Amino acid sequence: ASKYRPFAPVRLADRTWPDAVLTRPPVWCSVDLRDGNQALIEPMDIPRKLRMFQTLVQIGFKEIEVGFPSASQVEFDFVRKLIDEDLIPRDVTIQVLTQAREPLIRRTFEALQGARRVIVHLYNATAPVMRKVVLGLDEDGIVGLATSQARLFNELAAQQPGTEWVFQYSPEMFSGTELTFAKRVVDAVMDVWQPTPQRKCIVNLPSTVEHSTPNIFADMIEWMHRNLARRDSLVLSVHPHNDRGTGTAAGEFAVMAGADRLEGCLFGNGERTGNLDLVNVALNLYSQGVHPGLDFSDIDEIRRTVEHCNQLPVHPRHPYVGELVYTSFSGSHQDAIKKAFAARKDSDLWDMPYLPLDPKDLGRSYEAVIRVNSQSGKGGISYLLESEYGLELPRRLQIEFSQVVQAVMDASGKELSAREIHELFTREYGLA
Ligand code: KIV
């Protein structure tokens, strides 16, 4: 017998999701500077934080969780720096996180003095294991904790009327919480905050640990979407983690199921196996014809900055950005790509085998698309000679020369660059 509990699927009255495909982008919120940062071996110092913030702004994020100001002096000082030095563009809203504990909330509001507009994000755990084992509170106790701290938000915000306050609440471990209890806590917090359609609050539902398959998480989101009180006064946000490796799918399904907003990190940084990968979701949308409203036109520069700020490498096979993802090693793939490039000369449509997206759109070059190694065929070799050196080989010569290249690669076991292939060609046919 297994020591793990099976999933408990949510039974909905009808099985039709509000949407079966994504036709518009969600509201994006980057939590790189908070969830991403807290999971780093070496958390960012202020210069690295600032560089990450500026990169996020440049990409086009309008909501950015910049830290947990009550957690450390660096976190506090970074928020102060952004506000004091007027570094936040008018159309960008910073977000800060606080646990539902009075001294932390007071310190958080202290960090925010003079801010123009802020999302203040309150959280407390709601799942049974956290209630029983960690907090020692029953359900009423959790509701009491959340609502008393929500009231403190009202009180402290009223003392700083010059700031436009947006309140966000997360039932931490939502993915492991009974739905009726999650609804009870969220509704109770919203009773305190009294959102309206003109002054919405954000309800953020995290899969703090990704417990279930993404369809089940999405069913939970749909249930909340259908059952929360004051739905038209709420922005329904989700915050998927990636413990099962399905954070991207969980986020996409959640939006199909009724969520308005996604929290995540660039390239999926974050606690343990990371947060939802914002780049992945955004470029999935882009490659199905929906502009995400985020700019990844120089994705390598973004990757380099993120690697510098996080001091963590991005995997060479990471979707859309990895060093190898526009490289075709197989001869049949190379041949198909070559034919499709030739066929698309007069067309704007990207109908390309093996390349879901035009690498040029992300600042990547076609040069890297075709490389030649012992697994390739004649297609890649003649493509490189033609595209790089203008040499159009007749078919018989293509076959003959590919055997020469193959023999060299078999002997060395190494890949050949376009330059090496050209040198070999000129040597072989006495053109040098
Ligand atoms: O994963 C999580 O539950 C969180 C919350 C604090 C929102 O990061």
Ligand code: ZN
């Ligand atoms: Zn998280």
